[in-house]
Amino acid sequence: MTPPVSIVIVSRDRPAALARCLTGVAQLDYAPFEVIVVTCPAGAKVVTSRPDAPQIKLISYDAANISAARNLGIGAASGEIVAFVDDDAVPEPLWLRHLVAPFSEPRVACAGGYVIGRNGISFQWQARTVDVTGTAHDLDLPGDAPVVPTPPEGQVIKTEGTNMAVRRSVLAEMGGFDPAFRFYLDETDLNLRLAALGHLTALVPLAQVHHGFAESPRRARDRSPRDLSQIGASQMVFLRKHCPQKARKPAWRAFVRAQRQRLLRFMHRGPLDPADVMRLMRGLRRGAKEGATRAFGDTPPLPPADQPFLPFPGRPDAPRIHLSGRPWQARRLRTEAAKAVENGAIVSLFLFSPTARRHRVRFAPDGVWLQSGGLFGQSLREGRAIRPWLFSSRLSSEIVRVQKPRG
Numbered sequence: 001m002t003p004p005v006s007i008v009i010v011s012r013d014r015p016a017a018l019a020r021c022l023t024g025v026a027q028l029d030y031a032p033f034e035v036i037v038v039t040c041p042a043g044a045k046v047v048t049s050r051p052d053a054p055q056i057k058l059i060s061y062d063a064a065n066i067s068a069a070r071n072l073g074i075g076a077a078s079g080e081i082v083a084f085v086d087d088d089a090v091p092e093p094l095w096l097r098h099l100v101a102p103f104s105e106p107r108v109a110c111a112g113g114y115v116i117g118r119n120g121i122s123f124q125w126q127a128r129t130v131d132v133t134g135t136a137h138d139l140d141l142p143g144d145a146p147v148v149p150t151p152p153e154g155q156v157i158k159t160e161g162t163n164m165a166v167r168r169s170v171l172a173e174m175g176g177f178d179p180a181f182r183f184y185l186d187e188t189d190l191n192l193r194l195a196a197l198g199h200l201t202a203l204v205p206l207a208q209v210h211h212g213f214a215e216s217p218r219r220a221r222d223r224s225p226r227d228l229s230q231i232g233a234s235q236m237v238f239l240r241k242h243c244p245q246k247a248r249k250p251a252w253r254a255f256v257r258a259q260r261q262r263l264l265r266f267m268h269r270g271p272l273d274p275a276d277v278m279r280l281m282r283g284l285r286r287g288a289k290e291g292a293t294r295a296f297g298d299t300p301p302l303p304p305a306d307q308p309f310l311p312f313p314g315r316p317d318a319p320r321i322h323l324s325g326r327p328w329q330a331r332r333l334r335t336e337a338a339k340a341v342e343n344g345a346i347v348s349l350f351l352f353s354p355t356a357r358r359h360r361v362r363f364a365p366d367g368v369w370l371q372s373g374g375l376f377g378q379s380l381r382e383g384r385a386i387r388p389w390l391f392s393s394r395l396s397s398e399i400v401r402v403q404k405p406r407g
Helices: 015-025 041-048 066-076 095-104 168-174 186-196 229-242 245-269 274-291 327-342 391-406
Strands: 005-011 033-039 056-060 081-084 089-091 108-116 123-125 128-131 136-138 155-158 164-167 200-211 320-325 346-353 360-363 369-374
Touching: 005 015, 005 066, 005 095, 015 033, 015 041, 015 089, 015 360, 033 041, 033 066, 041 056, 056 066, 066 081, 066 168, 066 186, 081 095, 081 168, 095 108, 095 164, 095 200, 108 155, 108 186, 128 186, 155 186, 155 200, 164 168, 164 186, 168 186, 186 200, 186 229, 200 360, 200 391, 229 245, 229 274, 245 274, 320 327, 320 391, 327 346, 327 369, 346 391, 369 391
Parallel strands: 005 033, 005 081, 033 056, 108 200, 320 346, 346 369
Antiparallel strands: 081 164, 089 200, 108 123, 108 164, 128 136, 128 155, 360 369
């Protein structure tokens, strides 16, 4: 018997990304779950225009505070587990099945999955821990089975806000997310608070979401930052809240150095110029000054859900269809794939050119999982760059590669 899950999606000023996210969520092979969208007017239009709008809990919110928005979503959540995914992310169809599995252990209060980056194949984030300065550390986890790791001393297990789930009862008792973290370190603060209360966190490698780093007021399409003030403010609040006082100044200086190095890398690549770096660093320090006086810890217990559970149809046990061909067959195959999606299938389309181009995977707006690249090129970014393949054997290999997260 699978526990009921509430999925909370926060969206602001990214209606196209939200539409794509919801199309992906509609393909989740899980039951029962409900969908809660906390969004601005533009996002609300996306939700209300969908044929499944009556099955979505819609909450209007148009302030730049992801923690407060998530708390509104938790307030409407009637599931036993509350899962979170960002509007610029798309979950693999088996995401919830994998992510929720560790909750069969009563001591597990939180679970986090892995996040795939823009090429649709390589991982953006995997297993990590975090310390009281907010610094993340890679954690080596063998295999792909769920695990409840024991972190090194002084560190706790870190989850990513775009791919995590928490028991609602635990979230309610803790008061949800701290609204002092309007953006950045919001889930990390929750991770430290969970650990301080003795709760266990599981990491689930096969619970995978694709994350696109969509454009926002804080970040351009090429991922270069537009503003660091809220990052500076959240970092300062985090240090005040979690870091011993004598370690705060060194931690802040190290953080500033790391941010400067990040900006210089963007400058060397081209998106930023020296004036941009100076402006952004001023914003970082301006945010830190504001964060030095910002109140934090306003997290009173949350009341029971104010709405009944609203089951979302999803696609439990949906048929899987794999289509394949050459790029010059793409138009016909795309039409066939889209039709199969409309008929309730989860469809993966593989287009292999007679080249050694690296592969990319994207979830198309029509709901098709599209993988393209050279027959002889890499999908996983390790090993040989070029490898001889027969079309049939390459297709079989790629189907096997995606089967565990996608089905």
